[in-house]
Structure formats: structure tokens, C-alpha cells
Amino acid sequence: WECPLESVHSMFNHKEFYANVQAVDRVESCDWDLRDATKWKAFSTDAIRVLPKTPPVPLFPYTGDRRAQEAVLEAQLKALVARYRSEECRLSTVWSANLAYLLSPALAAYESERTTGTTFANAEFQQAIKRHIPVGHVFKAVPFHFNHRNPRRMIVAFLGLRGKGEAGRGGGGGSSALDLLKSTGDTLRFAVRVRIFPYAEDV
DSSP states (O other): OOOOBBOSEEESSSSSSEEOOOSSSSSHHHHHHOOOOOTEEEEEEEEESSSOOOOOOOOOOOOOOOOHHHHHHHHHHHHHHHHHHHHHHHHOOOHHHHHHHHHHHHHHHHHHHHHHSOOHHHHHHHHHHHHHOTTTOOOOOOOOOOOOOOOOHHHHTTTHHHHHHHEEEEEEEEHHHHHHHOOOTTTTOOOOOOOOOOOOOOO
């Protein structure tokens, strides 16, 4: 693990404040024993306690219509996928609304893992997919995560021409996604599911 910091001038929390008084404050050279007064100067806790409190900064809730945005983005992605298969592969595309519905819990679990480090309902998702897929058929999927809502940039990433910060999950990446787009079969069904997870301040 590589520390993103080059130097540390102070360390503090809501109760204590320590100033780094070492001759060199670079991370790799610092002594981190806060009890050593020759290395870290502790400010008076009484002085810290009487400092004026900064009022909490209010955060405004997300103002967009997430469901409507998801529906629009799904329709745009489906149109781009169908066009690619038609123009590049001379293949038709049949969509499954039921399969798309079953993908929703997986996207929620991926977001939970990304933001909290924990996931959930993986076994239930796998069972739902197994019950939906006919015997003798195979389920393949490549989840992607983006921090924008530009469908054309998403398709570029899906084709393996990813830009900076546009990453696929699940070990798939561009090549697997491209293989999916070129799939053929008599009973082949496609599904696209979009989930937007908004945060405060319209992030």
C-alpha cells in the first residue's frame, strides 16, 4: 500500500490537536509516537474545547427524477446495442424485460460493496437467475460502473475502448462485453438494467 500523502504537518480530531515539530515532516521519515513531546506538540484540550463551533454544513437532497433518468438511459443503451449488432454483426436483438428485472438486486449489491465494503443477497440473485434460465442455456453478464450518464461513452467502454475512470466489474472488462454483443443463438435474449445511485448535492 502506498500512502497518498507526502508530508504531515499536524494530526487532529474533535478533541485533540498535535503539531508536527520534527525537523523533517515527510511521511516516510516521521516518528508517529504522539506521546513524544519532542516530535509532536499537543495543544491544550481546554483551549480546543472553548473554540467556537462551526455549524454543520447543510446538504441538499438529490433533486432529479432517478426512475425517469434510469428509464431514459436504459432505452438509449438498448438502442445503441441493437444498432451495433445490426450494423457490425448483421444480427437482430431480442430483449427480455423479465431478465432485466432480475438484474436489479445485483446492481444494488455492487453499489453497497463499493460504498461500504459489504454485499448482500448474492445467493438469492443466483437462485433467481437459475430459475429463470431454461435448462441447457447459459447466463452471461458484465456489470459496469460509471460516474456519468452519457450512453455513448458507456458503449465505448463496453466495447473495450474504456476511458479514464470507466471501469467494468466482475472481471469482465471490454473483451467479455464485446463477446456478449456478438453472441448468436436461436433463443438468445438480451437485457440491460440501469440503476442510478444519487447522493446529496445532486452528485
